[in-house]
Amino acid sequence: MIVSVKKSVPKGEITAPASKSYTHRAVLIASLGKNEVNLSHPLLSADTKSTMEACRLFGANVEEKTDPETGETIIVVKGFDGKPKKPEKTIDVGNSGTTLRLMTALAGVVDGEVVLTGDESIQKRPNTPLLKTLNEMGAEAYSINGNDCAPLVVKGKIKPGSVSIDGGMSSQFISALLLSCPLLEGDSKISIYNDLKSKPYVDITLEVAKKAGVNIEEYFKRELIQEGIEEDYRVSEVHVLIYSIPGNQKYDLGVYNHGNYAIPGDFSSASYLLTAATLIPGAEIMMNGLFPSAQGDSAIVEILEKAGADISWDKEKGIIRVSNKDGRRLKGIVWDAGKTPDLVPTLAVLGAFSDGEMKITNAEHVRFKETDRLKAMTEELTKIGAVIEETADGLIISGEKSKGQMKGAAVHGWDDHRIVMSLFIAGMMIGDMTIDTIESVKISYPTFFEEMKKIGAVFEK
Structure with missing residues (x-):
């Protein structure tokens, strides 16, 4: 699909x-x-x-x-x-x-x-x-x-x-x-x-x-x-x-x-919506059910804070609020992905739409997931005009050089749920994007498209 x-x-x-x-x-x-x-x-x-x-x-x-x-x-x-x-x-x-x-x-x-x-x-x-x-x-x-x-x-x-x-x-x-x-x-x-x-x-x-x-x-x-x-x-x-x-x-x-x-709420799945709300001007999201746990991907809150996002986490109530009311652009950071491999596709999109340079390191094990996610994100973000370099163990994304030149394109989801959902965020940013193999979201977030529609995402399957 x-x-x-x-x-x-x-x-x-x-x-x-x-x-x-x-x-x-x-x-x-x-x-x-x-x-x-x-x-x-x-x-x-x-x-x-x-x-x-x-x-x-x-x-x-x-x-x-x-x-x-x-x-x-x-x-x-x-x-x-x-x-x-x-x-x-x-x-x-x-x-x-x-x-x-x-x-x-x-x-x-x-x-x-x-x-x-x-x-x-x-x-x-x-x-x-x-x-x-x-x-x-x-x-x-x-x-x-x-x-x-x-x-x-x-x-x-x-x-x-x-x-x-x-x-x-x-x-x-x-x-x-x-x-x-x-x-x-x-x-x-x-x-x-x-x-x-x-x-x-x-x-x-x-x-x-x-x-x-x-x-x-x-x-x-x-x-x-x-x-x-x-x-x-x-x-x-x-x-x-x-x-x-x-x-x-x-x-x-x-x-x-x-x-x-x-079962606790999932920070890996939450990362897509939280990242979208920090990147897109005028966005404002409140997510429930995200309490502290052993999940490494709860680091998405720290990452977005370091990048300059307007984000807050009420750990007792399990609520994260994030917005971009003033249309700010985030800044690229250096992130060691050794403990957070599932965040790498999301961070690649974050870097493409931020100022400066996003450098993802210690991520060689990401090549052994559903697909080689370093290769996949490099190829697909390049299609929309992002300036991205694949290294042996990570990615270097220049949001500064990508600024103003990205536009919609037909991209491949690699039959990988995390690739598809990350590229969906990019599509919300620039529009006119088609993504294939979207049925793969059933692997980890079967209600992804229904939830995105609830918060105002515009798309057709």
Whole structure:
């Protein structure tokens, strides 16, 4: 499908969609327990439904029901008490990388062979560190096509022990192991030598696991590493991130708040509307449901503040107000995206319409998302006249040089929800823009277009 976007001025009040990251983890962690759990305010998107179906295949009872008091849809989970069964068919995760990684590690706890696959995009996303670690832990884990991408086969069972894993590609591998290791019969230790990218997502995993009564200790250790041979060597000190995980633990999210767990609002999805309201002259938005949490993308508030936006956050009420009544242009900043990879497409658009230069660094892992987002944003923003340079690990966008020369064009959404929604903001700024593959928004924000229409966006699908 294609959307044609006109110049628009967003105004009004809107509630942030639920967090995709929290919904994934809450569904799985509730499934790992025994008692019934009600998940309120969940995100019911293509990705989270993939996790729901995968948990059903492992033996959990996962249902969508209507809350009799609020009329809202909730997810009710009755888990398999830490004893996942062998799925009777292949697990198809669709487009969800999170589902694939979480379920691949859980498959290592199952006695028997588990096969996992996904769509065309998933079959291009590598899982090398996770497969390597599962094999080191005693499972037989491999890619059918021999490229470390889905379809994957896992033949358990993994055994407790000490392993190291590369944290530079995706935090999802770490989260997957952290959730499965407490089920093992002995203690485990996971050491991460390279910088752990997207660590806030691991923090979300630990937060929800702790609410389910699971103990995982995180600490840093200094180690001396010798490189080279004979006289030609050097010794360097590194800080190793270590997770210590006791075995034989029981998950029970039912003990938290009498079995009622509310999913927080999603800052990744909120970033598009907040950014649009800071860029577009005359815009004024109030967003509800955005309380402090472990989400790294809550940094969008800090980023917009640094860029000079008129923005305020009432953390107690979970309300963010942002406006551009005086038609101000923001200023470019330097931003390390190591912990906030999902904000990169949004920040690229922010930079294109700001003064000065926006420099996004430490974002090489963004190349391994639904698509290579550094390449995608460079190509599409160039089409509308933005001056943008793709580097090995980031982007440099000159809003100063782009000023006055950007105009609408037909751009490609790369079948990537975050690319589509970011380009939609650009379309609201300059008008006369068409974006294809817009159905991809169902991955994380299925009501995106309905919500945009409510606040005054002008477009046709």
